[in-house]
Amino acid sequence: MVAGNGKDPTFQQLRCFRVLAQELHFGRAAALLHITQPPLTRHIQNLEQVVGVQLFVRVGRSVDLTPAGKAFQVECDRVLKRLDRGIEQARKVASGEAGDLVIGYVEPLGIDFLPRVLGAFRDLHPEHNLRLREMHTLDQVEALLDGAIDCGLLRTTTSSTDELVFETVWRDELVVALSERHTLARRFTDVIPLLELEHEPFVVYETSLGIGILTTILAACSNAGFSPAVAHAAGSTPMLLALVAGGEGVGLVSSEIAKVPRPGLVFRRIAGTPVVSDVLMGWRRNDEPAVLADLRHVIAQRTSK
Structure with missing residues (x-):
């Protein structure tokens, strides 16, 4: 005017x-x-x-x-x-009823988990601007402590700080990743006993990214009666899958990854008791956005279907 x-x-x-x-x-x-x-x-x-x-x-x-x-x-x-x-x-x-909500997440969750969850959360809180950041587990812990993210969706961590709170929100079933040329891929077309991998070289994630899945793999193999021989440590999921596709070993990865066709790869479920890696939600103890309770509720609803 x-x-x-x-x-x-x-x-x-x-x-x-x-x-x-x-x-x-x-x-x-x-x-x-x-x-x-x-x-x-x-x-x-x-x-x-x-x-x-x-x-x-x-x-x-x-x-x-x-x-x-x-x-x-x-x-x-x-x-x-x-x-x-x-x-x-x-x-x-x-x-705390509106504004930016910055969420960190580990890579596989972006395939199907987050699309299932965030649409329903957006319906509940259209006034929030969701900002997503793909980050490894250890990076999320640091980002939470620094205030760079409001909450994280991450794997089990060894962090023992009292400043953060962690709560299991989902159990991610792991599957076996094999080269399509691998003999086990032809022998087992649906599920594969974990013990069949006893003499196979393993491709795992680098421990610098976090130890959540690695700890789960070691425990599962131990329960099956063997200790895996680690041939390669990959710095990312694409690198891990490339090594497996190239015949450098086998891998245990999130079932989320198996939902996307990958050239040169096949995925098999593990026979018997599922091998699962917990997905945690983490946030600062004295700085919890009011909407996190709703986000946890939506995750519980969407992942139980």
Whole structure:
């Protein structure tokens, strides 16, 4: 709005104008604004001086908008609606009901787990701006401590800091990844006993990324009666899968990864008791966004189907 005398309209003046433009009657408008008519008249007169044009014309005991007033009404409504939305949003952000929610997650969860969960969460909290960051487990722990993310979806960690809280939200079943040329891929077309891998070289994740899946693999192999021979430690899932596809060994990976066809690879479920790697949600103990309880609830609902 361009002021006629170098001043800007006040929001109180704009609110008075909006109500009077709707009611077209000073008495009714004053009652709705919880003021008397003289202050309302002064606000309108001062607004007209600031804008530099007449906004209302008296018609008997009522008033009507001038053509300039009608044009001003459209823009005034837009300004006040944006102001009201801004005030509401600021209050929601201050109370944790809105704003950015930064979520870290380990790579396999981006394939099917997160799409299942985040759509339902978005329906519950459309006012939140979700920001997703793919990060290894140890990086998520550091990001939580530094305040770079609000919560993390990560594997089991050795972190023992009292500053963070971890809660298991999902049990990720592991499957065997084999080169399509591997003899075991031809012998076992559905499930494969873990003991069949006793004499196979293993490709695992580097411990610098976290030890969640590696700990699960070592425990499962031990329960099956052998200790795996680790031939390669990969720094990422694509590297691990490339080594397996190239015949450098076998791998145990998230069942999420098996949902996407991979050239040169086949995946087999493990016979008997499933081998699972816990997925945890982590957050700062004294800084928990109010919406995390809803996120945990949505995860429980969507992953139980």
